[in-house]
Amino acid sequence: MIEWFTWVQIAVAVAAGLLCLVLGFAGRVPSDLTNGALALVELLLVVQLVVAIAAPAFGNEPTGSVLEFYTYLVGALLLPPAAVFWALLERSRWSTVVLGVAALAVAVMVYRMLQIWTVQQA
Amino acid sequence: MRESNDMTDVRGARPETDRGRRMSGIGRVLVAVYAVLALAAVGRSFVQIATRFDEAPLAYSLSALAAVVYVVATIALIRPGRTWYRVAWATLVFEFTGVIVVGTLSVVDPELFPHDTVWSWFGRGYLFIPLVLPLLGMWWLARHPPTDGAPVELPADGASDADAAAKDAAANGAEAE
Numbered sequence A: 001m002i003e004w005f006t007w008v009q010i011a012v013a014v015a016a017g018l019l020c021l022v023l024g025f026a027g028r029v030p031s032d033l034t035n036g037a038l039a040l041v042e043l044l045l046v047v048q049l050v051v052a053i054a055a056p057a058f059g060n061e062p063t064g065s066v067l068e069f070y071t072y073l074v075g076a077l078l079l080p081p082a083a084v085f086w087a088l089l090e091r092s093r094w095s096t097v098v099l100g101v102a103a104l105a106v107a108v109m110v111y112r113m114l115q116i117w118t119v120q121q122a
Numbered sequence B: 001m002r003e004s005n006d007m008t009d010v011r012g013a014r015p016e017t018d019r020g021r022r023m024s025g026i027g028r029v030l031v032a033v034y035a036v037l038a039l040a041a042v043g044r045s046f047v048q049i050a051t052r053f054d055e056a057p058l059a060y061s062l063s064a065l066a067a068v069v070y071v072v073a074t075i076a077l078i079r080p081g082r083t084w085y086r087v088a089w090a091t092l093v094f095e096f097t098g099v100i101v102v103g104t105l106s107v108v109d110p111e112l113f114p115h116d117t118v119w120s121w122f123g124r125g126y127l128f129i130p131l132v133l134p135l136l137g138m139w140w141l142a143r144h145p146p147t148d149g150a151p152v153e154l155p156a157d158g159a160s161d162a163d164a165a166a167k168d169a170a171a172n173g174a175e176a177e
Helices: A005-024 A033-057 A066-089 A093-118 B002-013 B027-055 B059-076 B082-108 B118-128 B130-144 B159-176
Strands: none
Touching: A005 A033, A005 A093, A005 B059, A033 A066, A033 B130, A066 A093, A093 B027, A093 B082, B027 B059, B027 B130, B059 B082, B082 B118, B082 B130, B118 B130
């Protein structure tokens, strides 16, 4: 896990989440902007997956449970597509809020992944 | 594809058939948060049981049970109809009871739950969402009773047909997820 990249990823997910929440509460239906923000979050997760698979080969080993790490990562990977798909089913302002909730959940999960990889105590 | 058909169905059918559906509007946010919590609970309990079940069988079995109930609650909130409405109530009451009982026990007698569950300390590890969410869910259910007995809300071209269509659309939508 590359620490600076992970922090960038968390920042992007938080920004995307806040953007979607604000636009959603302002009454906007899901748009290319909000769906695109979620697509970006998903793209970074895929990059993170590649990094996580490759990192141990370069001496960058996780300190915590690998299983737990990948459970979070796979769970996080599922969220943006599910939220965008649901947003397409019903294009209402609340679907935009759902996009925001999904992005913020991804941010929390990536933060947990960072903890598991770097400073695992349990 | 089936999915794209469903999408046009659902969108074309709005707003008439949507009116009776609990998963419409702000209810979608509730269901989304429930789905995230279900995912978190399932993930956590999967890891716990796969790696160290023997350390705390009680706590981890409880985690697994809670996870299953969250998944059922999420599905029940999405699906229309009286049966799912009752299932939704049952699961929400179960969750609320669980978080109160286990939360209280974990505070009063921490040795009973040496390892964290979703409900320990009233769901502190999950921003207290497990404590708040069932209440919001029950409020939402109380405000949106099932409408199959109330054809006035449905289009005039035959209540049962429209009802079945709404049911199908929602069922397929849930399936597709």
